[in-house]
Amino acid sequence: MLRLLSFAALLATWWIVSLLAGDAKLPPPPAVFAAMIAEAGSGALFFNLGVTLVRVALAFTLAMSLGAAIGYLMGRVRLADRFGDPWLILLLNLPALVVIVLAYIWAGLTEAAAIAAIAINKLPTAVVTLREGARALDASLDEMATVFALPPWKKFRHVILPQLAPYVAAAARSGLSLVWKIVLVAELLGRPNGVGFEIGVAFQLFDVPLLLAYSLSFAAVVLVIETVLVQPFEARASRWRPRAA
């Protein structure tokens, strides 16, 4: 109920501001919805959202799996940590734009370059989070597994993975929000389709309703994925806690 009220308040604020600022700068909600419906009617909205989502999914999966593996290794093996740390600091502080531009220069304006660039931007944060998780592993449970001679895969599945789950969830959460932002930049700079490309077009034509139509649709998709996928995973990973936070 409160959420609904908050949403209504947002809409009302938007409408009032649009009246004050004028249509050219901020069109009122009906104009934006009309643009949204027009794009949906032609199929362009769904096509572009779909293309962007596929890029997000690929880059996210790539960065998460690679980042988790590297992070776990760095958290468990001191040598790996000391070797990988300078790389990590470099990657963490490299601006997303630099990675994207270099990827397009080196690999051409290709799909692979876009996805790799997005993944490389997300990778270091996943590594850092998982490294923290691997460092926080409970040594006493490790000893328990050793004493009872648990086979390695069983130990990983039942002793280590549940301890890493909150960190994986945190990395997924923050990583996803990062990917949402970067994918649009990558599309704007070097792809012929996707939400980022359409927003670029709308910017060049000063078509503010179209720009907002794509932005809001995109935000809605992000919201749905957060509530349908990310939050249930977090809840499941922490269901054993007597009182889940």
Place this chain on the structure above:
Amino acid sequence: MRLEVEIAGKTFRNAAGERHDVIAGIAFALDRGEVGVFVGPSGCGKSTMLRILAGLDHDFQGRVSRPVDARLGAVFQEPRLLPWRSVEENVRLVAPLADEAKLSALFEILELKAHRNHFPGELSLGLARRVALARAFAVEPDFLILDEPLASLDAALAARLRDQIALLVDGRSVITLLVTHDVDDAVRLGDRLFLLSPRPARILAELPIRMPRGGRGDAEIAAIKLDIMRRINGDTIEPGA
């Protein structure tokens, strides 16, 4: 099958780089079916010794020859259960071969039947300790390590569990190593008692109890305890006495 232990010394280095001797000299051997009980003051190095015997710590002087292929079961000082697995899953995980009948019997004995599907976070410490005991018994160990398994349990339950431990170690020929500071538990469960000195630990005295566990009445136990108390208080006995 025999456990032979000769730990000549074990030192720790603390964060400041100072060396601390934890174990000065512990040597003994245990045969199948024997319960060796180590009694000593808090912080004397008992748990360090158990870690070495469990194969968790290889950084010591001396040697430990454990029976080859022996299944190890252990109850740590803290329960060390997996908080994200239910009581039953915790036990089944380490003992995948245990059948349902055996597990039910074990849960029955340890009064855990009502808690099979609970998570460890929902259990009291006493209950969690019982789960840890169930886990160690479920693997049908050849070598059983018990680090203060009855601490923080109420007297009646501790007595019942003690009887259950006695039943188990008598039922199959297992090498059992029990560490406790409760002389009563030691005398009721042990075949051989080892009295440890304060840190760095060495064996002050070894006392065999020849009477079978079942036949020890209150009078015999009181007599043995008196003997032990005398030895502990009169610190003059040499090792091996």
